[in-house]
Amino acid sequence: MIDLRSDTATLPSPGMRRAMAEADVGDEQRREDPTVLRLERMAAAFLGQEDAVYLPTATMANQIALAILGERGTELFVEATAHIMISELGGAAMHSGLQTRGVVGDRGRIAPEQLPPPVHPSDAHHRPRPSVLAIENTHNSSGGTVWPLADVQAVTAAARDLGMRLHLDGARVANAAVALGLPAAEVCRGFDTVTLCLSKGLGAPLGAVIAGSEELMRKARVEKHRFGGAMRQAGVIAAAGVYALEHNVARLADDHARARRLGEALVGAGVAVDLEQVQTNFVQIDVGAMGVETGDALQRLRDAGVGLTATVNHGVLRAVTHLDITDQDISEAISAIPAALGAHGGA
């Protein structure tokens, strides 16, 4: 199967496996694992932050960020289809006592005027105080779309004026940076905490980091232990993260080019794709607009040897390119997808 379901589908490459096998290791929980310490230093530099903490998953990174930035009984603002809102099982409420307000965005982006007006002192006894703004870049549910930096700066400045703290769910911030042609540190500037996932486009089998100031990362280490994320000889997996940061960042441009090629060819074959949304490694296909039901479309595609997934958007599937998808795979998908969906002609 040509597995375009997600960029989490990547398998560790031979070079990455060698690095894992040869990793120097120690007790990570005691901060004695040299490979984990190296990865944390590299990730902090990559993200332009003082320090970083190695974690098993990006969900844990997001949840730790909310735990250290939030305050019980206050409000977390996120875009209505962000991962934190729809895919973390209400963790913000469960772990951190936060009330989450989902704001309907434009391609995942929230505008400054969508933030709440300041709480007037006469209202402070009953209105929850907005305490955290979390944004997602790239934005998964919107098809891997990238926030222009000016939009990030506008909404984060407005949130700061309201006294809010800022988290970037940058699970795919390396994709955003490559798409913008900027260092990742630039894309992460101004946030208190940043999540980076190592097991999506970067190709590690697992692992993520949270990054931020030294003071916040001290708190993050406490929460990491509390969440049960403090490990032992974790250098074996952290070595995959080191390898990913050294070898797999710049090459994300190849995934983006393949997604673009796929998207353009599908449009040419009469498949409903909004090319404006194809900004990184996702191609969203509106099978609903083509009169095909989602489950039926997925089955037909599977039968044709192509794996896609449904999205949170009704009638919309996604194809995601990653480092195990070749030019040849894209050529085959370009023939198989329109045929499976019964597309007719070009646009």
Ligand SMILES: Cc1ncc(COP(=O)(O)O)c(C=O)c1O
């Ligand atoms: C934007 C975003 N944040 C966080 C996550 C969580 O990643 P993990 O599966 O490593 O917990 C995902 C996973 O798809 C994601 O897309």
